[in-house]
Amino acid sequence: MILEAKNIHKAYANHKALDDVSVSVPHGSVFGLLGPNGAGKTTLIRNINQIIAPDSGEIWFDGERLQPKHIEQIGYLPEERGLYKKMKVGEQAMYLAQLKGLTEKQAMAKLKEWFEKFGMETWWDKKVEELSKGMAQKVQFIVTILHEPKLLIFDEPFSGFDPVNVELLKAEMMNLREKGTTIIFSTHNMGSVEELCDEIALINKSQVVLSGNVKDIQRKHRNHTYSLTYEGESERDLKPLLPQGFTVLESKPHGHGFYNAKIQIPTGSKISHLLTEITKHVEVTGIQEILPSMNDIFIQTVTKKEPSLRA
Amino acid sequence: MTILGPILFASLLVVPMLLMNITTDSHKIVVVDESNIFENQLEDRGNLVFSRVENIDDAKDQLKNGTFDLLLHIQKADENQPNPVALFYNRQQPGLGTHSAIENQLQDIFRNKLLMETFHISAEEYNAIRAIRINVRAQNVRTGEEFATGLNTGIGYFTAFLIYLFVFLFGAQVMQGVIEEKSNRIVEVIVSSVKPFQIMMGKIVGIAMVGLTQFFLWIVLTVGIVTVAGIVMAPTLAQAETSQMATDIEAMVPSEVTAGAAAMFENILAGAGNIDFVFIILMFLIYFIGGYLLYASLFAAVGSAVDNEADTQQFMLPITVPLIIAIIAIPMIMQDPNGTVAFWLSMVPLTSPVVMMMRVPFGVPIWELTLSIGLLITGFVFTTWLAAKIYRVGILMYGKKVSYKELWKWLRY
Numbered sequence: 001m002i003l004e005a006k007n008i009h010k011a012y013a014n015h016k017a018l019d020d021v022s023v024s025v026p027h028g029s030v031f032g033l034l035g036p037n038g039a040g041k042t043t044l045i046r047n048i049n050q051i052i053a054p055d056s057g058e059i060w061f062d063g064e065r066l067q068p069k070h071i072e073q074i075g076y077l078p079e080e081r082g083l084y085k086k087m088k089v090g091e092q093a094m095y096l097a098q099l100k101g102l103t104e105k106q107a108m109a110k111l112k113e114w115f116e117k118f119g120m121e122t123w124w125d126k127k128v129e130e131l132s133k134g135m136a137q138k139v140q141f142i143v144t145i146l147h148e149p150k151l152l153i154f155d156e157p158f159s160g161f162d163p164v165n166v167e168l169l170k171a172e173m174m175n176l177r178e179k180g181t182t183i184i185f186s187t188h189n190m191g192s193v194e195e196l197c198d199e200i201a202l203i204n205k206s207q208v209v210l211s212g213n214v215k216d217i218q219r220k221h222r223n224h225t226y227s228l229t230y231e232g233e234s235e236r237d238l239k240p241l242l243p244q245g246f247t248v249l250e251s252k253p254h255g256h257g258f259y260n261a262k263i264q265i266p267t268g269s270k271i272s273h274l275l276t277e278i279t280k281h282v283e284v285t286g287i288q289e290i291l292p293s294m295n296d297i298f299i300q301t302v303t304k305k306e307p308s309l310r311a
Numbered sequence: 312m313t314i315l316g317p318i319l320f321a322s323l324l325v326v327p328m329l330l331m332n333i334t335t336d337s338h339k340i341v342v343v344d345e346s347n348i349f350e351n352q353l354e355d356r357g358n359l360v361f362s363r364v365e366n367i368d369d370a371k372d373q374l375k376n377g378t379f380d381l382l383l384h385i386q387k388a389d390e391n392q393p394n395p396v397a398l399f400y401n402r403q404q405p406g407l408g409t410h411s412a413i414e415n416q417l418q419d420i421f422r423n424k425l426l427m428e429t430f431h432i433s434a435e436e437y438n439a440i441r442a443i444r445i446n447v448r449a450q451n452v453r454t455g456e457e458f459a460t461g462l463n464t465g466i467g468y469f470t471a472f473l474i475y476l477f478v479f480l481f482g483a484q485v486m487q488g489v490i491e492e493k494s495n496r497i498v499e500v501i502v503s504s505v506k507p508f509q510i511m512m513g514k515i516v517g518i519a520m521v522g523l524t525q526f527f528l529w530i531v532l533t534v535g536i537v538t539v540a541g542i543v544m545a546p547t548l549a550q551a552e553t554s555q556m557a558t559d560i561e562a563m564v565p566s567e568v569t570a571g572a573a574a575m576f577e578n579i580l581a582g583a584g585n586i587d588f589v590f591i592i593l594m595f596l597i598y599f600i601g602g603y604l605l606y607a608s609l610f611a612a613v614g615s616a617v618d619n620e621a622d623t624q625q626f627m628l629p630i631t632v633p634l635i636i637a638i639i640a641i642p643m644i645m646q647d648p649n650g651t652v653a654f655w656l657s658m659v660p661l662t663s664p665v666v667m668m669m670r671v672p673f674g675v676p677i678w679e680l681t682l683s684i685g686l687l688i689t690g691f692v693f694t695t696w697l698a699a700k701i702y703r704v705g706i707l708m709y710g711k712k713v714s715y716k717e718l719w720k721w722l723r724y
Binding site for chain 1: 491496497500501503720
């Protein structure tokens with residue numbers, strides 16, 4: 001584990017921001033910190049960045065208690081991110097890079113490399129206020145990852161970034177993971193989770209309500225629904241053909257001469273059972289399990305704990 | 312601003328001098344003197360040219376047809392009474408300078424006449440009388456040191472005001488800087504690399520350094536520019552000066568002014584050698600640094616608590632009031648540098664930097680200085696601690712209108 005937070009408590013004057021929160025982030029993974037707004041994601045991230053200290057609990061970084069020297073091994077792109085408007089891009093990037101412990105030489109060399117990679121060499125002497133929002137976001141991103149930290153933390157990286165930069169960011173995140181960097185990012189947008197994350201922790205109302213490997217979680221939340229495709233001259237009513245307890249959730253045409261049905265099988269039954277029965281009547285061309293989307297799991301988990309949200 | 316400042320300052324000094332020369336407000340004045348006292352004593356000076364005409368109606372005609380610009384009509388009067396004088400103008404009203412130049416000449420001539428004819432005193436005798444000055448010198452009975460009250464007051468006032476100005480100026484810069492970092496949203500990026508306290512202190516110390524460097528540069532450059540300007544314009548200025556000097560000297564009585572000023576200057580300088588400038592500068596530095604740290608941290612706290620400068624109002628008042636009280640109290644302290652008000656205001660850390668500087672040149676007992684400096688140090692350690700607590704929470708707090716109650720909560724986080 002590159003990062004382990006154990007039993008973190010953090011209370012502000014009028015509310016608990018984190019209540020006994022524990023998360024473990026494996027080496028080299030992309031870790032999603034999920035949860036609705038105000039759940040405590042940013043507070044946890046700020047604890048990891050040592051911006052604020054927890055009231056109780058421990059944070060371990062790469063086998064050591066988290067301490068100020070680890071700052072150089074962490075890169076952080078906050079949700080509220082910005083740059084000095086009146087400063088020149090290059091100057092500012094140099095300053096921020098050196099704050100993270102790079103020497104002037106290293107900073108210069110790395111910045112040159114990244115500026116070249118993103119085709120921003122001409123921006124060096126421009127003031128930040130002359131850049132567009134999307135351009136400034138690129139500068140922020142480079143500055144965050146420049147010192148090649150072991151752990152990268154992005155707080156709501158996809159909010160506020162323009163679509164082109166979101167794609168760029170995703171691609172670079174995958175690149176960095178290839179190189180062994182661990183990435184934590186927080187989001188309330190579930191779409192990106194299945195695409196990017198290996199592991200997640202879902203925080204709701206200051207507590208971790210769900211955590212673990214994304215595939216495992218999806219498997220655990222599976223509702224035994226299958227998508228069945230068959231060939232035929234017309235759409236068939238599959239219901240009478242199915243064994244006891246099997247239900248058809250949905251049925252619709254699937255291209256010319258093909259039809260698709262969503263079938264839920266009862267717990268304990270096997271998919272083979274369905275197949276043996278149904279192949280007697282229709283020409284099955286494909287069958288696939290439908291895993292619940294993280295979005296469904298998210299809503300399901302969050303609303304289960306808080307029924308009032310439904311209303 | 313670093314370069315522009317001195318240029319502006321220098322032009323403030325130089326431009327009026329230039330303008331004084333440029334003004335060619337020349338007037339041809341026709342004089343009708345019915346009293347015959349002023350005869351031909353009115354002299355053409357600078358740009359005023361006098362000529363006599365006997366008849367007032369002729370004179371008025373000549374004024375109307377533009378031969379002359381102004382008409383000075385001196386009427387008869389009783390013995391030894393000032394004559395009623397009227398100054399007529401046609402197209403253009405005479406400026407204040409012209410007006411007073413004419414008035415002064417008439418007054419001088421009339422006074423000299425009165426002195427000579429009625430009191431039989433010559434101009435020299437009169438000047439001698441006017442030049443009499445009595446100096447009361449304050450002297451320490453034990454050391455015999457002479458006290459330069461005037462100079463003390465000057466130094467005290469200057470240093471006190473400088474501290475007031477710097478604290479306000481630099482303090483506001485600290486606040487703006489903090490607000491800028493917060494509204495730019497860069498602060499959280501930086502705060503993930505260094506501690507909030509480090510950023511705050513870095514900002515406070517940095518701005519003091521920049522401010523002092525700029526101040527020093529301003530002084531050097533202003534002096535430089537004024538000197539250069541002086542050399543370049545020396546010929547024209549010299550001319551202006553001599554003509555002015557002439558005015559002064561020839562007016563017979565004016566040496567009173569020079570004599571008076573000289574006497575006062577002498578009075579001020581008396582005992583200047585006894586002022587311990589090193590000590591005053593040392594005290595200035597101590598109180599400036601102490602006062603600045605005290606206030607700048609408070610300004611930083613205010614900056615961190617708000618989202619934009621418009622919201623600072625409610626928090627600025629408690630900070631500015633003590634400073635303003637201190638500066639308002641200055642005249643009182645000037646009168647009585649060791650009184651009760653002076654004592655207490657120079658103990659309270661919020662007012663002591665300004666008030667104590669006013670007192671220092673007059674001599675303050677060592678125990679009072681020690682206590683005051685001790686309290687000031689305690690004061691700024693306390694405000695820095697307080698500010699750091701507010702700052703740390705405030706910089707990460709957006710979109711929330713903060714109240715004093717809220718600030719109080721932050722202190723306990």
